[in-house]
Amino acid sequence: MVKVGIVGANGRMGKTLIEAVVAAEGAELAAAVVHPESSLVGADAGEIAGVGRLGVSTVDALSKAIEQIDVLVDFTSIEMTLDNIAQCREAGKSIVIGTTGFDVAQKAQLSAAALDIPVVFAPNMSVGVNLCLKLLEMTARVVGDDSDIEIIEAHHRHKVDAPSGTAVRMGEVVAETLGRDLSKCAVYGRQGQEGPRKKDTIGFETIRAGDVVGDHTVLFAADGERIEITHKASSRMTFAKGAVRAATWLSGKSAGLYDMQDVLELKDV
Numbered sequence: 001m002v003k004v005g006i007v008g009a010n011g012r013m014g015k016t017l018i019e020a021v022v023a024a025e026g027a028e029l030a031a032a033v034v035h036p037e038s039s040l041v042g043a044d045a046g047e048i049a050g051v052g053r054l055g056v057s058t059v060d061a062l063s064k065a066i067e068q069i070d071v072l073v074d075f076t077s078i079e080m081t082l083d084n085i086a087q088c089r090e091a092g093k094s095i096v097i098g099t100t101g102f103d104v105a106q107k108a109q110l111s112a113a114a115l116d117i118p119v120v121f122a123p124n125m126s127v128g129v130n131l132c133l134k135l136l137e138m139t140a141r142v143v144g145d146d147s148d149i150e151i152i153e154a155h156h157r158h159k160v161d162a163p164s165g166t167a168v169r170m171g172e173v174v175a176e177t178l179g180r181d182l183s184k185c186a187v188y189g190r191q192g193q194e195g196p197r198k199k200d201t202i203g204f205e206t207i208r209a210g211d212v213v214g215d216h217t218v219l220f221a222a223d224g225e226r227i228e229i230t231h232k233a234s235s236r237m238t239f240a241k242g243a244v245r246a247a248t249w250l251s252g253k254s255a256g257l258y259d260m261q262d263v264l265e266l267k268d269v
């Protein structure tokens with residue numbers, strides 16, 4: 001049994017992750033951490049997640065529970081994740097990171113920690129999105145240079161980062177396949193007298209509304225035809241199941257930076 005710790009246990013993903021760990025074979029909830037100012041410090045993790053009493057009381061700091069776990073699952077915030085990965089590195093624990101919005105320097109911190117501990121880091125843990133990344137690679141190779149490429153994403157009103165980590169990863173996959181540098185060819189939103197579309201750009205459009213779990217479309221628009229590759233998540237459980245799968249997959253792995261393409265064995269497909 002892999003002993004899983006969950007940080008941000010009262011968050012949207014934290015609660016779903018508790019539910020997913022309880023349902024998983026080969027994993028058990030060993031610790032749950034909430035914000036130190038939360039009124040839920042000391043509460044039963046199962047009751048927070050609505051799955052009944054589990055006998056795991058939440059603690060207010062990872063340092064109080066880290067020795068009890070094999071792997072930490074972290075869907076929190078940039079600041080919290082960077083702090084948590086440093087603690088996992090120190091304690092020699094594995095970590096699955098779902099948090100999004102890191103800049104280049106912050107991603108370098110994650111890579112540095114992965115020199116010492118096994119890390120799965122992916123902006124989207126669903127099987128469907130990771131399959132779409134493969135479809136995008138193939139589509140970009142065949143029609144990418146003849147198409148205008150636009151990435152449109154929609155998420156719930158609470159999301160703090162934009163574009164979504166998934167949209168950025170989709171852009172990176174397309175750009176890498178076409179030999180372009182995303183930092184130079186990305187265009188984020190458009191307004192006013194922008195003039196005609198510039199060739200070889202990759203556009204990003206962001207929608208924040210209601211309770212949308214997560215929709216992504218990549219549009220390849222050529223003269224005479226359009227291809228749209230769309231993924232729509234209708235439940236956070238799809239991300240949580242992927243994260244728990246990653247947590248058990250990490251068992252016995254050596255230090256390194258892995259992603260969901262590794263976990264799902266999609267790298268060579």
Ligand SMILES: NC(=O)C1=CN([C@@H]2O[C@H](COP(=O)(O)OP(=O)(O)OC[C@H]3O[C@@H](n4cnc5c(N)ncnc54)[C@H](OP(=O)(O)O)[C@@H]3O)[C@@H](O)[C@H]2O)C=CC1
Pocket residue numbers: 007008009010011012013014034035036038075076077079080097098099100101122123124125126165239
């Ligand atoms: N990779 C993937 O498949 C997916 C990734 N995500 C990403 O996961 C992250 C979390 O999303 P979501 O669950 O919706 O967000 P929530 O805001 O619902 O949850 C975040 C949790 O982290 C806690 N937290 C954040 N910062 C701190 C801190 N400094 N100290 C202590 N606790 C902290 C929050 O505690 P409190 O609220 O008490 O402050 C909360 O419990 C986002 O980056 C999102 O983009 C989301 C879904 C899928």
Ligand SMILES: O=C(O)C1=N[C@H](C(=O)O)C[C@H](O)C1
Pocket residue numbers: 100123124155159163164165166167213214215
């Ligand atoms: O914040 C969210 O909710 C989600 N975030 C991830 C992202 O930024 O790509 C993944 C998913 O779409 C939900």
